[in-house]
Amino acid sequence: MNYRRLTPSMSLLLAFEAAARHESYTRAARELSLTQSAVSRQVQTLEAQLGVRLFRREGRNIVLTDVGRLYLRELGDALAQIRSATLQAVxxxxxxxxxxxxxxxxxxxxxxxxxxxxxxxxxxxxxxxxxxxxxxxxxxxxxxxxxxxxxxxxxxxxxxxxxxxESMVVVASPALLAAGAPVDAETIAAQTLLQVASHPPLWANWFARHGLAPERMRSGPNFELTSHLLQAVRSGIGVGLVPQMLVEDDVRHGHLLSVGEPIPSKRTxxxxxxxxxxxxxxxxxxxxxxxxxxxx
Incomplete structure:
Protein backbone atom coordinates (compact mmCIF):
# COMPACT_ATOMS: atom_id res chain seq x y z
CA MET A 1 0.00 0.00 0.00
CA ASN A 2 1.28 3.46 -0.93
CA TYR A 3 1.36 5.34 2.40
CA ARG A 4 1.61 8.67 0.61
CA ARG A 5 -1.81 8.02 -0.85
CA LEU A 6 -3.11 7.37 2.66
CA THR A 7 -1.66 10.62 4.03
CA PRO A 8 -2.72 13.50 1.76
CA SER A 9 -1.17 16.89 2.39
CA MET A 10 -2.77 19.12 5.01
CA SER A 11 -3.62 21.77 2.42
CA LEU A 12 -5.72 19.24 0.48
CA LEU A 13 -7.44 18.01 3.62
CA LEU A 14 -8.24 21.52 4.87
CA ALA A 15 -9.65 22.51 1.48
CA PHE A 16 -11.89 19.44 1.41
CA GLU A 17 -13.01 19.79 5.04
CA ALA A 18 -13.98 23.46 4.59
CA ALA A 19 -15.74 22.79 1.28
CA ALA A 20 -17.57 19.81 2.79
CA ARG A 21 -18.75 21.71 5.85
CA HIS A 22 -20.12 24.55 3.73
CA GLU A 23 -20.94 22.47 0.65
CA SER A 24 -19.59 25.48 -1.19
CA TYR A 25 -16.23 26.22 -2.75
CA THR A 26 -16.94 29.94 -2.46
CA ARG A 27 -17.52 29.93 1.30
CA ALA A 28 -14.60 27.53 1.83
CA ALA A 29 -12.34 29.86 -0.16
CA ARG A 30 -13.44 32.81 1.93
CA GLU A 31 -12.71 30.91 5.14
CA LEU A 32 -9.28 29.75 3.96
CA SER A 33 -8.32 33.06 2.30
CA LEU A 34 -7.94 31.32 -1.07
CA THR A 35 -9.58 31.69 -4.45
CA GLN A 36 -12.55 29.52 -5.35
CA SER A 37 -10.60 27.91 -8.18
CA ALA A 38 -7.73 27.07 -5.81
CA VAL A 39 -10.08 25.23 -3.45
CA SER A 40 -11.70 23.41 -6.37
CA ARG A 41 -8.30 22.32 -7.71
CA GLN A 42 -7.20 21.06 -4.31
CA VAL A 43 -10.37 19.00 -3.92
CA GLN A 44 -9.91 17.56 -7.41
CA THR A 45 -6.29 16.68 -6.58
CA LEU A 46 -7.45 14.92 -3.40
CA GLU A 47 -10.13 13.00 -5.33
CA ALA A 48 -7.51 11.90 -7.85
CA GLN A 49 -5.15 10.82 -5.08
CA LEU A 50 -7.87 8.82 -3.31
CA GLY A 51 -9.44 7.50 -6.49
CA VAL A 52 -12.98 8.37 -5.35
CA ARG A 53 -15.53 11.12 -5.98
CA LEU A 54 -16.06 13.23 -2.84
CA PHE A 55 -18.56 15.69 -4.35
CA ARG A 56 -21.13 15.65 -7.10
CA ARG A 57 -22.54 18.63 -8.92
CA GLU A 58 -26.23 19.53 -8.62
CA GLY A 59 -26.71 22.55 -10.83
CA ARG A 60 -24.39 25.23 -9.49
CA ASN A 61 -24.09 23.55 -6.09
CA ILE A 62 -21.78 20.84 -4.82
CA VAL A 63 -23.12 18.00 -2.67
CA LEU A 64 -21.16 15.39 -0.75
CA THR A 65 -21.26 11.86 -2.06
CA ASP A 66 -21.80 9.04 0.43
CA VAL A 67 -18.08 8.38 0.62
CA GLY A 68 -17.44 12.11 0.90
CA ARG A 69 -19.80 12.34 3.86
CA LEU A 70 -18.06 9.39 5.53
CA TYR A 71 -14.64 10.92 4.85
CA LEU A 72 -15.75 14.25 6.34
CA ARG A 73 -16.96 12.60 9.54
CA GLU A 74 -13.68 10.75 10.08
CA LEU A 75 -11.50 13.62 8.92
CA GLY A 76 -13.29 16.18 11.09
CA ASP A 77 -12.47 14.19 14.22
CA ALA A 78 -8.86 13.76 13.10
CA LEU A 79 -8.39 17.48 12.41
CA ALA A 80 -9.96 18.33 15.76
CA GLN A 81 -7.42 16.04 17.47
CA ILE A 82 -4.56 17.71 15.60
CA ARG A 83 -5.78 21.16 16.63
CA SER A 84 -6.16 19.98 20.22
CA ALA A 85 -2.64 18.52 20.23
CA THR A 86 -1.30 21.81 18.88
CA LEU A 87 -3.15 23.77 21.55
CA GLN A 88 -1.70 21.51 24.23
CA ALA A 89 1.81 21.98 22.89
CA VAL A 90 1.39 25.75 22.80
CA GLU A 166 -31.68 29.52 36.34
CA SER A 167 -34.56 31.27 38.08
CA MET A 168 -36.45 34.17 36.55
CA VAL A 169 -37.62 37.22 38.47
CA VAL A 170 -39.65 40.30 37.56
CA VAL A 171 -37.68 43.55 37.85
CA ALA A 172 -38.74 47.16 37.49
CA SER A 173 -37.36 50.62 37.99
CA PRO A 174 -38.15 51.84 41.52
CA ALA A 175 -39.39 55.11 39.98
CA LEU A 176 -41.87 53.27 37.75
CA LEU A 177 -43.60 51.70 40.75
CA ALA A 178 -43.23 54.60 43.16
CA ALA A 179 -46.90 55.61 43.22
CA GLY A 180 -47.47 53.82 46.55
CA ALA A 181 -49.88 51.21 45.21
CA PRO A 182 -49.21 47.61 46.28
CA VAL A 183 -46.80 45.89 43.91
CA ASP A 184 -48.46 42.62 43.05
CA ALA A 185 -49.23 40.55 39.96
CA GLU A 186 -52.04 42.91 38.97
CA THR A 187 -49.68 45.87 39.13
CA ILE A 188 -47.08 44.13 36.97
CA ALA A 189 -49.71 43.00 34.46
CA ALA A 190 -50.61 46.65 33.83
CA GLN A 191 -47.03 47.54 32.81
CA THR A 192 -45.30 47.36 29.43
CA LEU A 193 -43.66 43.93 29.28
CA LEU A 194 -40.11 43.70 27.92
CA GLN A 195 -38.48 40.48 26.75
CA VAL A 196 -35.29 39.11 25.22
CA ALA A 197 -36.14 37.97 21.69
CA SER A 198 -34.36 34.62 21.89
CA HIS A 199 -36.07 33.53 25.12
CA PRO A 200 -39.15 31.30 25.22
CA PRO A 201 -42.54 32.98 25.91
CA LEU A 202 -41.69 33.80 29.53
CA TRP A 203 -44.43 36.35 30.06
CA ALA A 204 -47.14 33.99 28.83
CA ASN A 205 -45.95 31.44 31.40
CA TRP A 206 -45.84 34.12 34.09
CA PHE A 207 -49.43 35.22 33.34
CA ALA A 208 -50.63 31.61 33.43
CA ARG A 209 -48.82 31.02 36.73
CA HIS A 210 -50.64 33.98 38.30
CA GLY A 211 -54.03 33.12 36.82
CA LEU A 212 -54.12 36.18 34.58
CA ALA A 213 -55.78 36.23 31.16
CA PRO A 214 -53.14 36.30 28.38
CA GLU A 215 -55.09 38.92 26.41
CA ARG A 216 -54.19 41.43 29.14
CA MET A 217 -50.53 41.27 28.18
CA ARG A 218 -49.10 44.61 27.03
CA SER A 219 -46.13 43.38 25.02
CA GLY A 220 -43.36 45.90 24.64
CA PRO A 221 -40.08 45.93 22.71
CA ASN A 222 -37.89 42.85 22.34
CA PHE A 223 -34.13 43.00 22.86
CA GLU A 224 -31.30 40.87 21.54
CA LEU A 225 -29.26 41.21 24.74
CA THR A 226 -30.42 40.95 28.35
CA SER A 227 -28.11 43.86 29.20
CA HIS A 228 -30.07 46.10 26.80
CA LEU A 229 -33.36 44.99 28.31
CA LEU A 230 -32.08 45.79 31.81
CA GLN A 231 -31.04 49.27 30.70
CA ALA A 232 -34.55 49.79 29.32
CA VAL A 233 -35.99 48.64 32.65
CA ARG A 234 -33.76 51.05 34.57
CA SER A 235 -34.95 53.84 32.27
CA GLY A 236 -38.58 53.10 33.16
CA ILE A 237 -39.66 51.86 29.72
CA GLY A 238 -41.27 48.76 31.20
CA VAL A 239 -40.73 45.71 33.38
CA GLY A 240 -38.59 42.68 32.59
CA LEU A 241 -38.56 38.98 33.47
CA VAL A 242 -34.88 38.10 33.73
CA PRO A 243 -32.47 35.60 35.33
CA GLN A 244 -32.26 36.39 39.04
CA MET A 245 -28.49 35.90 39.22
CA LEU A 246 -27.94 38.69 36.69
CA VAL A 247 -29.74 41.36 38.73
CA GLU A 248 -28.75 40.55 42.30
CA ASP A 249 -26.28 43.45 42.53
CA ASP A 250 -28.72 45.94 40.95
CA VAL A 251 -31.44 44.89 43.39
CA ARG A 252 -29.04 45.02 46.34
CA HIS A 253 -27.96 48.56 45.45
CA GLY A 254 -31.50 49.78 44.81
CA HIS A 255 -31.10 50.32 41.06
CA LEU A 256 -33.86 47.80 40.36
CA LEU A 257 -36.85 46.52 42.30
CA SER A 258 -37.44 42.77 42.39
CA VAL A 259 -41.12 41.84 42.44
CA GLY A 260 -42.53 38.51 43.61
CA GLU A 261 -40.87 35.14 44.03
CA PRO A 262 -38.34 33.78 41.53
CA ILE A 263 -39.70 31.24 39.05
CA PRO A 264 -37.54 28.25 37.97
CA SER A 265 -36.92 28.31 34.23
CA LYS A 266 -35.86 24.64 33.91
CA ARG A 267 -32.60 25.81 32.33
CA THR A 268 -29.09 25.53 33.80
Missing part, protein backbone atom coordinates in the same frame (compact mmCIF):
# COMPACT_ATOMS: atom_id res chain seq x y z
CA UNK A 91 -0.10 25.77 26.29
CA UNK A 92 2.68 23.68 27.80
CA UNK A 93 5.31 25.70 25.97
CA UNK A 94 4.10 28.98 27.48
CA UNK A 95 3.35 27.86 31.01
CA UNK A 96 -0.37 27.42 31.60
CA UNK A 97 -1.32 29.07 28.30
CA UNK A 98 -4.57 30.69 27.29
CA UNK A 99 -8.25 29.77 27.42
CA UNK A 100 -10.62 30.92 24.68
CA UNK A 101 -13.93 31.10 26.51
CA UNK A 102 -17.32 31.80 24.94
CA UNK A 103 -19.82 33.58 27.18
CA UNK A 104 -23.34 34.88 27.14
CA UNK A 105 -22.69 38.66 27.11
CA UNK A 106 -24.76 39.67 30.16
CA UNK A 107 -23.59 36.69 32.21
CA UNK A 108 -20.03 37.70 31.43
CA UNK A 109 -20.41 41.37 32.32
CA UNK A 110 -22.56 40.95 35.44
CA UNK A 111 -21.34 37.68 36.96
CA UNK A 112 -18.05 36.32 35.63
CA UNK A 113 -15.94 39.39 34.87
CA UNK A 114 -16.40 41.01 38.32
CA UNK A 115 -14.99 37.77 39.82
CA UNK A 116 -12.29 37.03 37.25
CA UNK A 117 -9.58 38.93 39.12
CA UNK A 118 -9.72 36.19 41.76
CA UNK A 119 -8.99 33.60 39.07
CA UNK A 120 -5.97 35.59 37.83
CA UNK A 121 -4.70 35.97 41.39
CA UNK A 122 -4.78 32.19 41.83
CA UNK A 123 -3.56 31.39 38.29
CA UNK A 124 -1.12 34.10 37.13
CA UNK A 125 0.08 31.98 34.20
CA UNK A 126 -3.30 31.82 32.43
CA UNK A 127 -4.99 34.34 30.16
CA UNK A 128 -8.73 34.05 29.48
CA UNK A 129 -9.81 35.44 26.12
CA UNK A 130 -13.54 36.19 26.31
CA UNK A 131 -15.74 35.79 23.24
CA UNK A 132 -19.40 36.85 23.37
CA UNK A 133 -21.84 34.31 21.98
CA UNK A 134 -25.65 34.51 22.00
CA UNK A 135 -26.28 31.39 19.94
CA UNK A 136 -25.06 27.85 20.61
CA UNK A 137 -21.28 27.55 20.36
CA UNK A 138 -19.79 25.63 17.43
CA UNK A 139 -16.62 23.84 18.56
CA UNK A 140 -15.87 22.20 15.22
CA UNK A 141 -13.59 24.96 13.94
CA UNK A 142 -11.35 24.80 17.03
CA UNK A 143 -11.60 28.56 17.66
CA UNK A 144 -13.27 28.18 21.09
CA UNK A 145 -11.96 25.94 23.90
CA UNK A 146 -14.95 26.07 26.26
CA UNK A 147 -18.20 27.91 26.78
CA UNK A 148 -20.45 28.98 29.60
CA UNK A 149 -23.95 28.74 28.23
CA UNK A 150 -27.48 28.07 29.38
CA UNK A 151 -29.90 25.33 28.42
CA UNK A 152 -30.97 21.83 29.32
CA UNK A 153 -27.37 20.64 29.71
CA UNK A 154 -28.23 17.56 27.65
CA UNK A 155 -25.41 17.76 25.13
CA UNK A 156 -24.00 14.21 24.82
CA UNK A 157 -21.24 15.29 22.44
CA UNK A 158 -19.75 17.61 25.09
CA UNK A 159 -18.36 17.41 28.61
CA UNK A 160 -20.85 19.40 30.71
CA UNK A 161 -20.47 20.78 34.24
CA UNK A 162 -23.73 22.22 35.65
CA UNK A 163 -23.05 25.51 37.42
CA UNK A 164 -26.28 27.25 38.42
CA UNK A 165 -29.97 26.54 37.94
CA UNK A 269 -25.91 27.54 33.32
CA UNK A 270 -23.18 25.09 32.35
CA UNK A 271 -19.50 24.97 31.52
CA UNK A 272 -19.24 22.87 28.35
CA UNK A 273 -16.40 21.78 26.08
CA UNK A 274 -15.39 18.95 23.74
CA UNK A 275 -13.73 16.03 25.53
CA UNK A 276 -10.57 16.60 23.48
CA UNK A 277 -10.05 19.92 25.34
CA UNK A 278 -10.28 18.41 28.83
CA UNK A 279 -6.47 18.05 28.99
CA UNK A 280 -5.77 21.74 28.38
CA UNK A 281 -3.97 23.08 31.47
CA UNK A 282 -5.74 26.44 31.18
CA UNK A 283 -9.15 24.77 31.07
CA UNK A 284 -8.29 22.50 33.98
CA UNK A 285 -7.33 25.53 36.07
CA UNK A 286 -10.42 27.52 35.08
CA UNK A 287 -12.78 24.59 35.65
CA UNK A 288 -11.39 23.96 39.13
CA UNK A 289 -11.58 27.66 40.05
CA UNK A 290 -15.11 28.07 38.68
CA UNK A 291 -16.54 25.05 40.47
CA UNK A 292 -14.83 26.13 43.70
CA UNK A 293 -16.18 29.68 43.29
CA UNK A 294 -19.68 28.24 43.03
CA UNK A 295 -19.17 25.85 45.91
CA UNK A 296 -19.23 22.82 43.63
Missing amino acids: AYGSGMGTLRLALLPTFGSTWLLPRLSRFYAANPGVQVHVHSRIQAVDFTDGEIDAAITVGSGDWPELVVHPLLE YCLAYPSRNAVLPSLKAFRQWLLTELGG
Whole structure:
Protein backbone atom coordinates (compact mmCIF):
# COMPACT_ATOMS: atom_id res chain seq x y z
CA MET A 1 0.00 0.00 0.00
CA ASN A 2 1.28 3.46 -0.93
CA TYR A 3 1.36 5.34 2.40
CA ARG A 4 1.61 8.67 0.61
CA ARG A 5 -1.81 8.02 -0.85
CA LEU A 6 -3.11 7.37 2.66
CA THR A 7 -1.66 10.62 4.03
CA PRO A 8 -2.72 13.50 1.76
CA SER A 9 -1.17 16.89 2.39
CA MET A 10 -2.77 19.12 5.01
CA SER A 11 -3.62 21.77 2.42
CA LEU A 12 -5.72 19.24 0.48
CA LEU A 13 -7.44 18.01 3.62
CA LEU A 14 -8.24 21.52 4.87
CA ALA A 15 -9.65 22.51 1.48
CA PHE A 16 -11.89 19.44 1.41
CA GLU A 17 -13.01 19.79 5.04
CA ALA A 18 -13.98 23.46 4.59
CA ALA A 19 -15.74 22.79 1.28
CA ALA A 20 -17.57 19.81 2.79
CA ARG A 21 -18.75 21.71 5.85
CA HIS A 22 -20.12 24.55 3.73
CA GLU A 23 -20.94 22.47 0.65
CA SER A 24 -19.59 25.48 -1.19
CA TYR A 25 -16.23 26.22 -2.75
CA THR A 26 -16.94 29.94 -2.46
CA ARG A 27 -17.52 29.93 1.30
CA ALA A 28 -14.60 27.53 1.83
CA ALA A 29 -12.34 29.86 -0.16
CA ARG A 30 -13.44 32.81 1.93
CA GLU A 31 -12.71 30.91 5.14
CA LEU A 32 -9.28 29.75 3.96
CA SER A 33 -8.32 33.06 2.30
CA LEU A 34 -7.94 31.32 -1.07
CA THR A 35 -9.58 31.69 -4.45
CA GLN A 36 -12.55 29.52 -5.35
CA SER A 37 -10.60 27.91 -8.18
CA ALA A 38 -7.73 27.07 -5.81
CA VAL A 39 -10.08 25.23 -3.45
CA SER A 40 -11.70 23.41 -6.37
CA ARG A 41 -8.30 22.32 -7.71
CA GLN A 42 -7.20 21.06 -4.31
CA VAL A 43 -10.37 19.00 -3.92
CA GLN A 44 -9.91 17.56 -7.41
CA THR A 45 -6.29 16.68 -6.58
CA LEU A 46 -7.45 14.92 -3.40
CA GLU A 47 -10.13 13.00 -5.33
CA ALA A 48 -7.51 11.90 -7.85
CA GLN A 49 -5.15 10.82 -5.08
CA LEU A 50 -7.87 8.82 -3.31
CA GLY A 51 -9.44 7.50 -6.49
CA VAL A 52 -12.98 8.37 -5.35
CA ARG A 53 -15.53 11.12 -5.98
CA LEU A 54 -16.06 13.23 -2.84
CA PHE A 55 -18.56 15.69 -4.35
CA ARG A 56 -21.13 15.65 -7.10
CA ARG A 57 -22.54 18.63 -8.92
CA GLU A 58 -26.23 19.53 -8.62
CA GLY A 59 -26.71 22.55 -10.83
CA ARG A 60 -24.39 25.23 -9.49
CA ASN A 61 -24.09 23.55 -6.09
CA ILE A 62 -21.78 20.84 -4.82
CA VAL A 63 -23.12 18.00 -2.67
CA LEU A 64 -21.16 15.39 -0.75
CA THR A 65 -21.26 11.86 -2.06
CA ASP A 66 -21.80 9.04 0.43
CA VAL A 67 -18.08 8.38 0.62
CA GLY A 68 -17.44 12.11 0.90
CA ARG A 69 -19.80 12.34 3.86
CA LEU A 70 -18.06 9.39 5.53
CA TYR A 71 -14.64 10.92 4.85
CA LEU A 72 -15.75 14.25 6.34
CA ARG A 73 -16.96 12.60 9.54
CA GLU A 74 -13.68 10.75 10.08
CA LEU A 75 -11.50 13.62 8.92
CA GLY A 76 -13.29 16.18 11.09
CA ASP A 77 -12.47 14.19 14.22
CA ALA A 78 -8.86 13.76 13.10
CA LEU A 79 -8.39 17.48 12.41
CA ALA A 80 -9.96 18.33 15.76
CA GLN A 81 -7.42 16.04 17.47
CA ILE A 82 -4.56 17.71 15.60
CA ARG A 83 -5.78 21.16 16.63
CA SER A 84 -6.16 19.98 20.22
CA ALA A 85 -2.64 18.52 20.23
CA THR A 86 -1.30 21.81 18.88
CA LEU A 87 -3.15 23.77 21.55
CA GLN A 88 -1.70 21.51 24.23
CA ALA A 89 1.81 21.98 22.89
CA VAL A 90 1.39 25.75 22.80
CA ALA A 91 -0.10 25.77 26.29
CA TYR A 92 2.68 23.68 27.80
CA GLY A 93 5.31 25.70 25.97
CA SER A 94 4.10 28.98 27.48
CA GLY A 95 3.35 27.86 31.01
CA MET A 96 -0.37 27.42 31.60
CA GLY A 97 -1.32 29.07 28.30
CA THR A 98 -4.57 30.69 27.29
CA LEU A 99 -8.25 29.77 27.42
CA ARG A 100 -10.62 30.92 24.68
CA LEU A 101 -13.93 31.10 26.51
CA ALA A 102 -17.32 31.80 24.94
CA LEU A 103 -19.82 33.58 27.18
CA LEU A 104 -23.34 34.88 27.14
CA PRO A 105 -22.69 38.66 27.11
CA THR A 106 -24.76 39.67 30.16
CA PHE A 107 -23.59 36.69 32.21
CA GLY A 108 -20.03 37.70 31.43
CA SER A 109 -20.41 41.37 32.32
CA THR A 110 -22.56 40.95 35.44
CA TRP A 111 -21.34 37.68 36.96
CA LEU A 112 -18.05 36.32 35.63
CA LEU A 113 -15.94 39.39 34.87
CA PRO A 114 -16.40 41.01 38.32
CA ARG A 115 -14.99 37.77 39.82
CA LEU A 116 -12.29 37.03 37.25
CA SER A 117 -9.58 38.93 39.12
CA ARG A 118 -9.72 36.19 41.76
CA PHE A 119 -8.99 33.60 39.07
CA TYR A 120 -5.97 35.59 37.83
CA ALA A 121 -4.70 35.97 41.39
CA ALA A 122 -4.78 32.19 41.83
CA ASN A 123 -3.56 31.39 38.29
CA PRO A 124 -1.12 34.10 37.13
CA GLY A 125 0.08 31.98 34.20
CA VAL A 126 -3.30 31.82 32.43
CA GLN A 127 -4.99 34.34 30.16
CA VAL A 128 -8.73 34.05 29.48
CA HIS A 129 -9.81 35.44 26.12
CA VAL A 130 -13.54 36.19 26.31
CA HIS A 131 -15.74 35.79 23.24
CA SER A 132 -19.40 36.85 23.37
CA ARG A 133 -21.84 34.31 21.98
CA ILE A 134 -25.65 34.51 22.00
CA GLN A 135 -26.28 31.39 19.94
CA ALA A 136 -25.06 27.85 20.61
CA VAL A 137 -21.28 27.55 20.36
CA ASP A 138 -19.79 25.63 17.43
CA PHE A 139 -16.62 23.84 18.56
CA THR A 140 -15.87 22.20 15.22
CA ASP A 141 -13.59 24.96 13.94
CA GLY A 142 -11.35 24.80 17.03
CA GLU A 143 -11.60 28.56 17.66
CA ILE A 144 -13.27 28.18 21.09
CA ASP A 145 -11.96 25.94 23.90
CA ALA A 146 -14.95 26.07 26.26
CA ALA A 147 -18.20 27.91 26.78
CA ILE A 148 -20.45 28.98 29.60
CA THR A 149 -23.95 28.74 28.23
CA VAL A 150 -27.48 28.07 29.38
CA GLY A 151 -29.90 25.33 28.42
CA SER A 152 -30.97 21.83 29.32
CA GLY A 153 -27.37 20.64 29.71
CA ASP A 154 -28.23 17.56 27.65
CA TRP A 155 -25.41 17.76 25.13
CA PRO A 156 -24.00 14.21 24.82
CA GLU A 157 -21.24 15.29 22.44
CA LEU A 158 -19.75 17.61 25.09
CA VAL A 159 -18.36 17.41 28.61
CA VAL A 160 -20.85 19.40 30.71
CA HIS A 161 -20.47 20.78 34.24
CA PRO A 162 -23.73 22.22 35.65
CA LEU A 163 -23.05 25.51 37.42
CA LEU A 164 -26.28 27.25 38.42
CA GLU A 165 -29.97 26.54 37.94
CA GLU A 166 -31.68 29.52 36.34
CA SER A 167 -34.56 31.27 38.08
CA MET A 168 -36.45 34.17 36.55
CA VAL A 169 -37.62 37.22 38.47
CA VAL A 170 -39.65 40.30 37.56
CA VAL A 171 -37.68 43.55 37.85
CA ALA A 172 -38.74 47.16 37.49
CA SER A 173 -37.36 50.62 37.99
CA PRO A 174 -38.15 51.84 41.52
CA ALA A 175 -39.39 55.11 39.98
CA LEU A 176 -41.87 53.27 37.75
CA LEU A 177 -43.60 51.70 40.75
CA ALA A 178 -43.23 54.60 43.16
CA ALA A 179 -46.90 55.61 43.22
CA GLY A 180 -47.47 53.82 46.55
CA ALA A 181 -49.88 51.21 45.21
CA PRO A 182 -49.21 47.61 46.28
CA VAL A 183 -46.80 45.89 43.91
CA ASP A 184 -48.46 42.62 43.05
CA ALA A 185 -49.23 40.55 39.96
CA GLU A 186 -52.04 42.91 38.97
CA THR A 187 -49.68 45.87 39.13
CA ILE A 188 -47.08 44.13 36.97
CA ALA A 189 -49.71 43.00 34.46
CA ALA A 190 -50.61 46.65 33.83
CA GLN A 191 -47.03 47.54 32.81
CA THR A 192 -45.30 47.36 29.43
CA LEU A 193 -43.66 43.93 29.28
CA LEU A 194 -40.11 43.70 27.92
CA GLN A 195 -38.48 40.48 26.75
CA VAL A 196 -35.29 39.11 25.22
CA ALA A 197 -36.14 37.97 21.69
CA SER A 198 -34.36 34.62 21.89
CA HIS A 199 -36.07 33.53 25.12
CA PRO A 200 -39.15 31.30 25.22
CA PRO A 201 -42.54 32.98 25.91
CA LEU A 202 -41.69 33.80 29.53
CA TRP A 203 -44.43 36.35 30.06
CA ALA A 204 -47.14 33.99 28.83
CA ASN A 205 -45.95 31.44 31.40
CA TRP A 206 -45.84 34.12 34.09
CA PHE A 207 -49.43 35.22 33.34
CA ALA A 208 -50.63 31.61 33.43
CA ARG A 209 -48.82 31.02 36.73
CA HIS A 210 -50.64 33.98 38.30
CA GLY A 211 -54.03 33.12 36.82
CA LEU A 212 -54.12 36.18 34.58
CA ALA A 213 -55.78 36.23 31.16
CA PRO A 214 -53.14 36.30 28.38
CA GLU A 215 -55.09 38.92 26.41
CA ARG A 216 -54.19 41.43 29.14
CA MET A 217 -50.53 41.27 28.18
CA ARG A 218 -49.10 44.61 27.03
CA SER A 219 -46.13 43.38 25.02
CA GLY A 220 -43.36 45.90 24.64
CA PRO A 221 -40.08 45.93 22.71
CA ASN A 222 -37.89 42.85 22.34
CA PHE A 223 -34.13 43.00 22.86
CA GLU A 224 -31.30 40.87 21.54
CA LEU A 225 -29.26 41.21 24.74
CA THR A 226 -30.42 40.95 28.35
CA SER A 227 -28.11 43.86 29.20
CA HIS A 228 -30.07 46.10 26.80
CA LEU A 229 -33.36 44.99 28.31
CA LEU A 230 -32.08 45.79 31.81
CA GLN A 231 -31.04 49.27 30.70
CA ALA A 232 -34.55 49.79 29.32
CA VAL A 233 -35.99 48.64 32.65
CA ARG A 234 -33.76 51.05 34.57
CA SER A 235 -34.95 53.84 32.27
CA GLY A 236 -38.58 53.10 33.16
CA ILE A 237 -39.66 51.86 29.72
CA GLY A 238 -41.27 48.76 31.20
CA VAL A 239 -40.73 45.71 33.38
CA GLY A 240 -38.59 42.68 32.59
CA LEU A 241 -38.56 38.98 33.47
CA VAL A 242 -34.88 38.10 33.73
CA PRO A 243 -32.47 35.60 35.33
CA GLN A 244 -32.26 36.39 39.04
CA MET A 245 -28.49 35.90 39.22
CA LEU A 246 -27.94 38.69 36.69
CA VAL A 247 -29.74 41.36 38.73
CA GLU A 248 -28.75 40.55 42.30
CA ASP A 249 -26.28 43.45 42.53
CA ASP A 250 -28.72 45.94 40.95
CA VAL A 251 -31.44 44.89 43.39
CA ARG A 252 -29.04 45.02 46.34
CA HIS A 253 -27.96 48.56 45.45
CA GLY A 254 -31.50 49.78 44.81
CA HIS A 255 -31.10 50.32 41.06
CA LEU A 256 -33.86 47.80 40.36
CA LEU A 257 -36.85 46.52 42.30
CA SER A 258 -37.44 42.77 42.39
CA VAL A 259 -41.12 41.84 42.44
CA GLY A 260 -42.53 38.51 43.61
CA GLU A 261 -40.87 35.14 44.03
CA PRO A 262 -38.34 33.78 41.53
CA ILE A 263 -39.70 31.24 39.05
CA PRO A 264 -37.54 28.25 37.97
CA SER A 265 -36.92 28.31 34.23
CA LYS A 266 -35.86 24.64 33.91
CA ARG A 267 -32.60 25.81 32.33
CA THR A 268 -29.09 25.53 33.80
CA TYR A 269 -25.91 27.54 33.32
CA CYS A 270 -23.18 25.09 32.35
CA LEU A 271 -19.50 24.97 31.52
CA ALA A 272 -19.24 22.87 28.35
CA TYR A 273 -16.40 21.78 26.08
CA PRO A 274 -15.39 18.95 23.74
CA SER A 275 -13.73 16.03 25.53
CA ARG A 276 -10.57 16.60 23.48
CA ASN A 277 -10.05 19.92 25.34
CA ALA A 278 -10.28 18.41 28.83
CA VAL A 279 -6.47 18.05 28.99
CA LEU A 280 -5.77 21.74 28.38
CA PRO A 281 -3.97 23.08 31.47
CA SER A 282 -5.74 26.44 31.18
CA LEU A 283 -9.15 24.77 31.07
CA LYS A 284 -8.29 22.50 33.98
CA ALA A 285 -7.33 25.53 36.07
CA PHE A 286 -10.42 27.52 35.08
CA ARG A 287 -12.78 24.59 35.65
CA GLN A 288 -11.39 23.96 39.13
CA TRP A 289 -11.58 27.66 40.05
CA LEU A 290 -15.11 28.07 38.68
CA LEU A 291 -16.54 25.05 40.47
CA THR A 292 -14.83 26.13 43.70
CA GLU A 293 -16.18 29.68 43.29
CA LEU A 294 -19.68 28.24 43.03
CA GLY A 295 -19.17 25.85 45.91
CA GLY A 296 -19.23 22.82 43.63
